[in-house]
Amino acid sequence: MSTEVFLNEFAEISEHPYRILSQYKKEGKKVIGVLPYYAPAELVVAAGMVPMGIWGSNKKTIAHAKEYCATFYCTIAQLALEMLLDGTLDQLDGLITPTICDTLRPMSQNFRVAMEGKLPCIFLAHPQQRKPAFGLQFTMDQYQHIKTELEKIAGKTITDDDLRAAIKVMNKNRAARRAFVQLANEHCDVISAVKRSAVLRAAWFMEPAAYAEKLEALNAELAKLPAADWKGKKIVTSGIICDNPKLLQIFDDNKIAIAADDVAQESRAFRVDASEEGDPMMALAQQFADQDYDILLYDEHSEQNRRADFVVDKIKKSGAQGLVLFMQQFCDPEEMEYPYLKKALDAAGIPHIKLGVDQQMRDFGQASTAIQAFADVL
Ligand code: SF4
Numbered sequence: 001m002s003t004e005v006f007l008n009e010f011a012e013i014s015e016h017p018y019r020i021l022s023q024y025k026k027e028g029k030k031v032i033g034v035l036p037y038y039a040p041a042e043l044v045v046a047a048g049m050v051p052m053g054i055w056g057s058n059k060k061t062i063a064h065a066k067e068y069c070a071t072f073y074c075t076i077a078q079l080a081l082e083m084l085l086d087g088t089l090d091q092l093d094g095l096i097t098p099t100i101c102d103t104l105r106p107m108s109q110n111f112r113v114a115m116e117g118k119l120p121c122i123f124l125a126h127p128q129q130r131k132p133a134f135g136l137q138f139t140m141d142q143y144q145h146i147k148t149e150l151e152k153i154a155g156k157t158i159t160d161d162d163l164r165a166a167i168k169v170m171n172k173n174r175a176a177r178r179a180f181v182q183l184a185n186e187h188c189d190v191i192s193a194v195k196r197s198a199v200l201r202a203a204w205f206m207e208p209a210a211y212a213e214k215l216e217a218l219n220a221e222l223a224k225l226p227a228a229d230w231k232g233k234k235i236v237t238s239g240i241i242c243d244n245p246k247l248l249q250i251f252d253d254n255k256i257a258i259a260a261d262d263v264a265q266e267s268r269a270f271r272v273d274a275s276e277e278g279d280p281m282m283a284l285a286q287q288f289a290d291q292d293y294d295i296l297l298y299d300e301h302s303e304q305n306r307r308a309d310f311v312v313d314k315i316k317k318s319g320a321q322g323l324v325l326f327m328q329q330f331c332d333p334e335e336m337e338y339p340y341l342k343k344a345l346d347a348a349g350i351p352h353i354k355l356g357v358d359q360q361m362r363d364f365g366q367a368s369t370a371i372q373a374f375a376d377v378l
Contacts, residue, residue: 001217001221002221003190003218003221003222003225006214006217006218006221007191007195007198007199007218009214010195010198010199010202010214010218011195011198011202013202013205013206014197014198014199014201014202014205014243015198015245017052017204017205018088020205020206021052021089021091021092021205022091024050024207025091029049029050030048030049030050030093030094030153030154031049031050031051031052031091031092031093032044032049032050032051032052032092032093032094032095032096032150032153033052033054033084033089033092033094033095033096034051034052034053034054034095034096034204035054035080035095035096035097035098035104035111036053036054036055036076036098036100036104036240036264036265037098037100037264037269037296038098038100038126038288038291039051039096039098039124039146040143040146040284040288041170041208042163042166042167042169042170042274042280042284043143043146043147043150043158043163043166043284044096044150045166045169045170045208045209046147046158046162046163046165046166047147047150047151047153047154047156047158047162048154048156048162049093049150049153049154050207051208052092052204052205053203053204053205053265054080054083054089054095055076055080055201055204055241055243055265056075056076056077056078056079056080056083056241056359057079057082057083057088057359058243058244058245058246058359058361060079060082060083060086060088060359061082061360062075062078062079062082062360063082063086064081064082064085064086065078065079065081065082065085066078068081068110068113068114069081069107069110072330073103073107073330074103074328074329074330074331074358075328075329075330075358075359075360076240076241076328076359077103077104077107079359080107080111081107081110081111081114084111084114084115084119085114092119093119093120093153094119094120094121094122094149094150094153095111095115095119095120095121095122096122096124096146097111097112097121097122097123097124098124098125098126099123099124099125099126100126100296100297101296101331101332101333102332103330103331103332108121108123120149120152120153122145122146122149122150123145124142124145124146125142126139126142126288127139127142128298129298130288130289130291130297130298131289131300135289136282136285136286136289137285139284139285139288139289140281140282140284140285143281143284143285144281147281160279160280163280163281163284164276164280167274167275167276167280167283167284168276169208169209169212170208170273170274171273171274171276172209172212173203173208173209173211173212173215173270174270174271174272174273175212175273176211176212176215176216176219177200177203177215177267177270178267178270178271179216179219180199180200180215180218180219180222181196181200181260181261181266181267183219183222183223184196184199184222184258185234185257185258185259185260185318185319186222186227186228187222187225187227187228188228188230188232188234188257188258188259189228189229189230190222190225190228191222192248192252192257193248193249193251193252193256193257193258194245194248194249194252196258197242197243197245197248197266198245199215199218200243200265200266201243201265203215203270204265230257231255232254232255232256232257233254233255233256233257233321233322233375233378234256234257234258234259234318234319234320234321235251235256235257235258235259235320235321235322235323235324235378236258236259236260236261236262236311236314236315236318236320236322236323236324237258237261237262237263237266237323237324237325237326238261238262238263238311238323238324238325238326238341239262239263239264239325239326239327239328239334239357240263240264240265240326240328240331240334241263241264241265241326241328242261242263242265242326242357243265244357244359244361246364247357247361247364247367250364250367250368250371250372251324251371254371254372254375255375256371256375256378259315259318259319259320260314260315260317260318260320262293262310262311262314263326264294264296268291268293268294271291272287272290272291273287274286274287275287292306292307292310293306293307293310293311294307295307295333295334295336295337296333305340305343305344307337307340307341308337308340308341308343308344308345309344311323311341311344311345312344312345312348312350315348315350316348321350321351321378322350322351322352322353322374322377322378323345323350323351323352323353324352324353324355324371324374325338325341325352325353325354325355326355326357327354327355327356327357328357328358329356329357329358330358338354351374351377351378353370353371353374355367355370355371
């Protein structure tokens with residue numbers, strides 16, 4: 001298959017995730033909704049079910065969810081609930097609700113109350129202190145709870161061998177995404193900002209093994225192409241999510257390529273693999289402990305501003321000239337971390353802009369002006 005055919009397929013899935021959800025159901029598969037962040041998809045795969053990421057929606061309007069949510073909740077959380085209430089996600093067999101931020105914690109209870117008797121909602125509390133032995137034990141206990149609940153839905157026991165096989169699948173899936181991000185930078189003439197986002201977004205909706213296989217095939221095609229002779233600009237993106245094709249089209253229109261990202265829905269989600277050796281539950285707990293440089297996670301070395309330095313280093317290594325921060329409205333963790341990121345970027349002489357975004361954004365005029373002006377200073 002040609003590069004273009006692969007890209008069209010990923011775009012179709014990214015644009016219409018509910019079609020693929022229906023397809024899985026027709027095939028007799030059980031599908032588990034997985035809210036952000038850091039839910040162990042491996043456990044869903046090990047149970048023989050399909051994990052389906054739920055990251056809100058750029059197309060829907062918040063209506064029903066207003067009854068349950070404070071107005072200052074981010075739109076990602078509100079639209080996730082909206083899709084559960086308006087029937088979009090009726091075909092799910094269960095839902096995992098992590099509680100990593102101050103919005104998701106109360107939202108997990110809203111999901112539970114709103115879905116009472118209709119959909120099993122599996123609560124997941126990650127520990128603040130994820131690295132010491134007691135933190136690892138806490139994570140394992142939480143994952144054990146998820147495993148038990150998933151077993152009830154799947155009607156099967158998850159063995160250690162099932163879990164080891166699932167870890168292999170997810171490691172392969174993450175490796176393919178890491179390779180793609182690198183290739184997208186080298187071939188940014190072919191992989192536009194819109195296409196890059198669609199490929200990475202599709203990962204949340206496809207069966208992980210099938211996605212890895214398709215992406216490996218696309219990567220092989222990309223590797224055959226000559227490196228781009230790119231005359232435009234390059235940036236690194238940062239934030240929780242930047243998957244709105246209309247917003248990304250502005251980057252393509254201004255010849256701005258995405259060299260790398262520090263985005264929760266993209267690279268932050270596939271940086272770290274789990275060990276394929278030893279106790280698989282411990283391997284998953286250790287994988288979560290090994291996640292670093294994320295504003296959502298406690299950093300015992302926070303006085304060193306390691307996350308900001310990590311982002312600066314990423315910009316330098318990727319050959320980008322600046323950073324675009326997609327700041328989700330009402331996202332406290334991102335807002336609170338911004339001064340530290342700005343300080344590091346300013347110290348390194350790296351230009352950046354902060355774009356306020358949410359999933360109810362319909363008018364891109366202001367963003368377009370800001371991005372155009374930013375392209376001129378790069
Ligand atoms: S966007 Fe921010 S506030 Fe909303 S769920 Fe994510 S981390 Fe929490």
